[in-house]
Amino acid sequence: MDLSEKAKLAKLGDKEAFVLLIRTVQHSLFVIARTMLKNDEDCADAIQETIAKAFSNVHTLKEPSYFKTWIIRILINECNRIIRKKKRVYPVPYDMRKTSYQDDFEQIELFEVIDELDEQLQPIVMLFYIEDLSVKDISKVLGVSEGTVKSRLFRARQQLSELALWEGEAKYELS
Structure with missing residues (x-):
């Protein structure tokens, strides 16, 4: 049974x-929450509230x-x-992030690079490259236009290439 059929039943x-x-x-929920919130307690709160709201409103899907x-x-x-409530985001040690991935060193490096991006670019990079959502889906998820998603992806790629050059080719290679 695929996701769509399960959603119909739900x-x-x-x-x-x-x-x-x-x-x-x-x-996916955990990775996105972790990227945005950077702390386990806030992630758990966000995911718990998300599931409760989704369960209450699944009939409106x-x-x-x-x-x-x-x-x-x-x-x-x-x-x-949660971010608005706290008005502050705390960095998470990278060893806590690696638990959700297979290849520890590559993923730690990936999160280091993503953390260097502007805050508004981080969710788009995570959704596009990690969660493999399309530009159209990202625009729906974030409530912005497809053009905004494309321009932010462009800016993110520019920042990533600058980081790669700044950090040196040995650490981050462009493909």
Whole structure:
């Protein structure tokens, strides 16, 4: 059963289908929350609120095939609410981040590079390169135009290439 079929069942009130959907997207939710919030407690709060809101409102889901995009949007709104509440983001030690990935050293390096980007570019880079969402889906998730997503991706690529040159070719290579 694919994600769309599970979402249809969940929309009709099937609680088990909803649980399966959450299990399917839980890693993505964690990675996005971690990127935005940088601390386990805030991530847990954001994900918990996201799941509660999604469960309460799954019946309002218009297109079941967009469940992942829909729930990521809820998560981003929750993360932004927490950020506004705290008005401050604390860095997380990189050894805590590596637990969610297979190849530790490459992922630590990836997070180091992403952390160097402007804050508004970080979620777009994570959604595009890590979560493999399309520009169209990212624009829906973040509530900005596709042109804004494209221009931010362009700026992110520019910053990444400057970081690669600044850090030296031995650390970050452009492909």
